[in-house]
Amino acid sequence: MAAARRPNALLRNPAAKIAAIPMILAVLFVFVGGTIWTVVYSFTGSRLLPRTNWVGLDQYERLWGTSRWLVAIENLLIFGTLSLIFTIGIGFLLAVLMDQKIRFEDTFRTIMLYPFALSFVVTGLVWQWILNPQFGVQHIVRDLGWETFTFDPLNDPDIVLYGLLIAALWQGTGFVMCLMLAGLRGIDDEIWKAARVDGIPKWKTYLFIVVPMMRPVFITTLVIVASGIVRLYDLVVAQTSGGPGNASQVPAMYVYDYMFQAQNLGQGFAASTMMLLSVLIVLIPWAYLEFGGKKGRGRG
């Protein structure tokens, strides 16, 4: 690079440094500073206002002894696992179907992707309406003659997560499909030719050759989808408000409720620190895989 050729790099190109100031400020004050601040204050007994009355790990002990938090974590694990498997599985299958040189590809893609343009609030409200037991799916199937048909996920604590899942899949699978399709199209044509020459069946080529080659796409998708799942908030607020009972609580709701509603900031900070930790568990191995081996890759 131009700057590297000459010494005294600190004073050169002041314009470039000035241009980078917003990024530096955002990183220092919000992303790094804000995160550290929250983690530090999670060791205090702050109530409505942040205070530095240190209480050690009390907030964490209480957090992990609270039934609602445990339910939220369990929900996150169940919902997260199912959601990952289904979004990535369905997304990939749809991408494979779309890759079969079909007619109306653009139309199909437009249809599958439009929910992704809509907000979670909109998604939650629509599915709340479709799953409404009095008017929605249950009512219609019963009208068709199957009188005992029962499908009321939003009011049944045992299956409420599936109600959320249906909505989340509707919103997100089209997006994953697009990522996967881009990945499929990025596979070298020669691979296909070689596989065809060798007489390998198509499904085998996909499963044993293409999928391993698409590993980076899968990993990126996994990270994006997973970090989205940890954040899950709007959808639950709009669709179930965490109910019935505590059956569809998620960590993000716990954080918000305890920070602002219960006026217990310390507890909210402890919970959000745990959310951060769960993201790091996903993120660090990925970052290691992605960036670990390739230092200084400046140009794409």
Added chain:
Amino acid sequence: MKLTACLMGASALALATAAHATELEVTHWWTSGGEAAAVAELAKAFNASGDTWVDGAIAGGGSTARPIMISRITGGDPMGATQFNHGQQALELVEAGLMLDLTDVAEAEGWREKVFPPSLLDACTVDGRIYCAPVNIHSPEWLWLSNKAFEEAGVPVPTNWNEFVAAAPALEAAGKIPLALGNQAWQSNLAFGAITVAVAGLDVWKSVNVDKNMDVAAGPEMAAVFEAAANARLLAAKSNVQDWNQATNLVITGQAGGQIMGDWAQGEFQVAEMVAGEDYTCLPGLGLNTYLSTGGDAFYFPKNDDPEIEAAQKRLAALLVSPEVQVAFNLKKGSLPIRGDVDLAAANDCMKKGLEILAGGNLVPSGDMVWSPDVQNQAQDLLVEFMKSDMAPADAHAAWVEILSSGI
């Protein structure tokens, strides 16, 4: 914030000739039909006095609205006035010196003598200074019954909770939901509180919630309350609505036998043009113990640098407690006034029942007044889980005692 204050100051200056016209933004969570009509009365009175009411309604109930209000006050963008349930919700804001001291207004207006029951003003008092203006009383311990549902089930309309439980099998046989209960957490909490007052009685309620006697909280009386609540959740098992007024609607249409809900449910029956005693029955204290816990709404006034705004805040505070506004507001709202010296002749039967209990002094303070929001929230989380799952009563009881103990 400084800028806003400056601008407001400037605009106040510009309008100084037109008496003392100051804009005050007032935030609250009164968004249902009846509530909005009641707020309109407050706005009308305030505007008539020369100032301007800027409405800042936040929908979704107090649990949605309070976080927004608090973060605005702590975020340095205070509104002119804001609703809270009186009690401990704003305690820390007061202690942090973020709320305006209204003691001089209260003394000038004689609140100490006029506000009834006095506990309402006590809930506004921190270290002997008064920080809020109470506007109404809410009592949550009511059982609302659909006469039609019981008629169709072929059983007489119950006169108390025990009869209601006994009649439940007949309701179920007639294809009805015995008890309507919305999914939102606060509704389970409310039902549990009502059952506590009704089943365990006043003394137990007071020793647990006021004296904070944890031996009583862990004792057999409360165990019986948990059993009764476990029974109630069976009766509510088929209730599958979210909002409280949807649950009320089940009662109105006769699909459900009854609902435990606060006096504000009254408004829904009125909108549906139903007559108390004929179409529906209301049982305060669930018909067992005619005691009501009196929580309610109050307005707090965040501190402001601008003397013009402070003066307007004090004018609004005085206005809210004045007899005329109390009558106009509470008639629309269906709630009870906070002073005993006003005439509510226009009140309907259920409201009158409430007034009688109020006059008789059969009152207990509400949970908002005696427990911190943190404890309240934890208890609510526990109770909604209990009411909406098959958690064993003994387990819930033990967890509940632990939560209360942590709040002493």
Added chain:
Amino acid sequence: MADVMTSAALQAGPRGRRPRRAFSTSNIVIYGILGLVSLYYLLPLWVMVMTSLKGMPEIRLGNIFAPPVEVTFEPWVKAWAEACTGLNCDGLSRGFWNSVQILIPSVLLSIAVASVNGYALVNWKFKGSEVFFTCLIFGAFIPYQVMLYPIVILLREMGLYGTLWGLVLVHTVFGMPILTLLFRNYFASLPEELFKAARVDGAGFWGIYFRVMLPMSLPIFVVAIILQVTGIWNDFLFGVVYTKPELYPMTVQLNNIVNSVQGVKEYNVNMAATLLTGLVPLVIYFASGKLFVRGIAAGAVKG
């Protein structure tokens, strides 16, 4: 040319065997599945539109999937102009204009900042720039809840809390990671010779940015605009936490109106309100077509 590189993946065309006959078994299976799947995706949109065009009596009696017997636009009018939150009975219209007011400066500011940033990161590297960039990308994955309260404090200290500009700033900061990544990758894909030639000609930082980079980057700007418009329009959390009721964006107001308890729930008005709120991102989406796809693919896959 650069255009081709970014979108190469999508424009290379499908793989696999060419279809032989129109009605082969595999074709029937493929189109059958895609047809069914499309139905699942389209169903909610259909239900929203149909419900919003019915009167309440028809909703109570009928089938949510059935088209209206009697078409009425009243729910739309009500959702737009009459639905109440407290004393403010001006429906979603206020939220719409608030959203527009939040959207325009947020989109402009965030894209301006991020594009200059991406350009500096590629062509004007300085010591530590990659470290900051890595932190920024990590920032994209940190749950917002972690930074929620510190930002309240930051905004308070700046005197911006509760103002429109406060929210604009928040959107700019949180749009930064993905947009910077997008621009960085794009500028990195431009041939280095262009930059070098301009340097030799004596152009400086801004000169090259405005005269060389900008004219070549129209497509990526469009992609960024699409990303930001939909993202900011759909935001709920920041709108709730960092503004006040009179400035609520449309998404927040939608949730308010739908959850305003007023007697019987008016499902038709709710659905009309929901559709109205979704309309802006939908229009952007349908109008932009492949650019939208490219935006999300470019932003995500090339991390």
